Amino acid sequence: MFFASDNWAGAHPLIAESLTRAAGGHAAAYGTSDLDQRVEQRFAEIFQHEVAVFFVGTGTAANSLALASVLRPGGVAFCHSEAHVIADECGAPEFMTGSARLVAVEGPNGKLDPAALKTAVGRFPSDAVHQGRAMAITLTQATEMGTVYGLDEIETIASIAQNSNLPLHMDGARFANALVALDTSPAEMTWKRGVDILSFGGTKNGCWCAEAILFFKPELAAEMPFIRKRSAQLFSKTRFISAQLEAYFEGGLWLDLARNANRNADRLRTGIAAAPKGRIAWATQSNEVFAVIDKQAADQATEKGARFYEWPQPKELPGLTKEGETLIRLVTSFSTTEAEVEDFLALLA
Numbered sequence: 001m002f003f004a005s006d007n008w009a010g011a012h013p014l015i016a017e018s019l020t021r022a023a024g025g026h027a028a029a030y031g032t033s034d035l036d037q038r039v040e041q042r043f044a045e046i047f048q049h050e051v052a053v054f055f056v057g058t059g060t061a062a063n064s065l066a067l068a069s070v071l072r073p074g075g076v077a078f079c080h081s082e083a084h085v086i087a088d089e090c091g092a093p094e095f096m097t098g099s100a101r102l103v104a105v106e107g108p109n110g111k112l113d114p115a116a117l118k119t120a121v122g123r124f125p126s127d128a129v130h131q132g133r134a135m136a137i138t139l140t141q142a143t144e145m146g147t148v149y150g151l152d153e154i155e156t157i158a159s160i161a162q163n164s165n166l167p168l169h170m171d172g173a174r175f176a177n178a179l180v181a182l183d184t185s186p187a188e189m190t191w192k193r194g195v196d197i198l199s200f201g202g203t204k205n206g207c208w209c210a211e212a213i214l215f216f217k218p219e220l221a222a223e224m225p226f227i228r229k230r231s232a233q234l235f236s237k238t239r240f241i242s243a244q245l246e247a248y249f250e251g252g253l254w255l256d257l258a259r260n261a262n263r264n265a266d267r268l269r270t271g272i273a274a275a276p277k278g279r280i281a282w283a284t285q286s287n288e289v290f291a292v293i294d295k296q297a298a299d300q301a302t303e304k305g306a307r308f309y310e311w312p313q314p315k316e317l318p319g320l321t322k323e324g325e326t327l328i329r330l331v332t333s334f335s336t337t338e339a340e341v342e343d344f345l346a347l348l349a
Contacts, residue, residue, distance in 0.1 A: 001306040001344045002336075003268075005204075006174075006287060008307070009333035011244075012206035012257060018247035019208065022239050031055060031238040039242040042249050043200075043214060048187040052221040054213040055241040056233040059173045060089045062199035062211045064096035065231055067136055069197070069215075069224050070167045075100045075135030076124045077169075080112050082144045082314065084171060096231055100135065108316060109282070110145030112137075114156050121164050137161045138169040141189070142178040145314065146284030151184065151193055158194020167220060168194055173201035176258035177286040191216040202248050206257045206334040210244040257334035261287035264332040264341050271345035278348045281320060281327055289330040293348060298326050301347045 002008050011019075027033035040053040056062050063085050067077050075097070079086050081104035085093050094100060105120050107113030117137065124134040139157055142148045149157075154170075161168040170190065172178070175198070179189055190198055196217055202210040215221040228234050235241065248254045265287045272278045278293035290311060298310070311329040313320045321327055332341075 001301075001340050003330035003332065003344070004307040004309055005331050006261065006333040007204060009206070009335045011208040012247075012253070012334060014250070014253060015207055015244050015247045018243045019240060022243035027239045029236045029238070030234060033239045033242070035239045035246065036242045039245045039249075042246070043212070046186050046249065047190065047214070047216070048185075049191050049216055050218060052215040052218040052224070054221070054224050054228055055235070055238050056211050056213060056228065057209055057235065057241070059084075059171075059199060059201050059203065059211050060092045061096075061231065061233045062201070062213050063089065063138070063169075063171050064093045065224070065227055065233065066169050066197045066199055066213050067093050067100060067138065068097040068227050068231075069220060070136050071097045071100055072133060072135045073099070074129070074132035076103050076132050077101070077136040077138055078103050078105050078112075078117060078120055078134070079138045080104070080110060080140065080143070081106050082110050083138065083140045084144055084173065085138060085140075087144070101132065106316075109147045110140070110143030111147060111149055111153065112139055112157055114160060117157065118160050121160065121166070134164055134166055136167050136169055138171060140171040140173075142174045142181070142286035142288070145282070146286050146288030146290060148178045148181045148285040151182065151188060154189065154193040154195065162194060167196040169197040169199070170195045171199050173199065174204055174286055175201055176205050176254050177262055180255055180258045180262055181285045196220060202245060202254070204333070205254060205261070207244045207248055210241050210248065212241075212245070258287070260334055261332045261336060264336040264338065265289050267338065267341045268330055268332065268345070271341065272348065275345060275348035282317065287332045289332075290327065291330065292321050292325050292327055295324050295326045297348055298328060301344065304347060306344055306347065
């Protein structure tokens with residue numbers, strides 16, 4: 001019963017096999033092998049658009065370098081107050097950009113509120129030499145609260161970015177989970193809605209260590225080769241990232257893995273809503289489930305092998321728990337089974 005994080009899950013067997021195949025022989029280094037180029041072309045096919053692709057090893061690197069690529073002196077980037085870039089990356093975006101600041105914007109359900117975002121951006125005009133100037137907007141899809149931006153919501157945020165001449169970045173650590181939740185295409189959820197740069201995550205969805213930064217406007221990527229090298233993210237044997245992604249995309253595996261995670265999250269949501277010792281804390285659509293459960297039941301579940309995290313209450317939801325209760329986060333993965341879900345729900349019954 002492993003629900004602590006999708007980072008706890010291993011690699012899918014087909015991805016592991018692809019790594020093994022890539023381990024033999026010789027291939028050109030630093031992203032110039034035939035395999036690297038095939039995967040770059042595959043990205044263009046999947047997104048139905050020309051893309052500049054830069055492979056990196058972690059989601060933190062992807063987000064930080066994406067923002068570094070659009071840095072302006074005195075630059076300020078805007079994100080939700082619960083976003084991973086500002087809450088869980090140990091200041092890496094500020095460090096790896098060299099000088100950028102992150103400004104937190106509130107909004108319900110882990111999503112940027114358009115009115116609040118517009119106000120925040122307006123405080124940093126391009127000629128604000130003392131305050132600094134706006135340089136980018138970044139949104140998280142799926143969000144850290146397990147919710148998913150709808151296509152219209154993405155487009156609304158993109159229009160704010162465009163009106164202020166700012167690039168829009170999407171943190172897609174759980175990109176596939178959001179995509180299948182919306183039942184849409186990669187193109188529709190990104191560049192067709194105004195996204196300029198995407199941090200494409202595979203690690204949380206069955207890869208071993210595979211992330212990529214995609215630029216839908218290749219001119220924005222002019223400095224990225226140097227930024228990536230300077231940040232120690234240009235792997236000499238990039239083919240081992242590409243090998244994972246080639247298997248990840250083959251036959252739509254990446255979408256099947258995300259569907260399994262989301263399907264089991266749906267089972268958890270349904271079961272917890274009916275459980276006598278628990279209730280859903282708020283509605284989610286991806287592979288993250290937040291629940292309020294009896295503290296004693298949580299302790300007993302842990303004793304019996306269930307793994308999950310107790311979670312801090314969001315500022316927007318004060319009084320969510322009562323005495324004797326706790327808020328927990330449950331995350332399903334590509335390897336989660338229906339039996340695991342049923343075993344956990346039995347503990348709440």
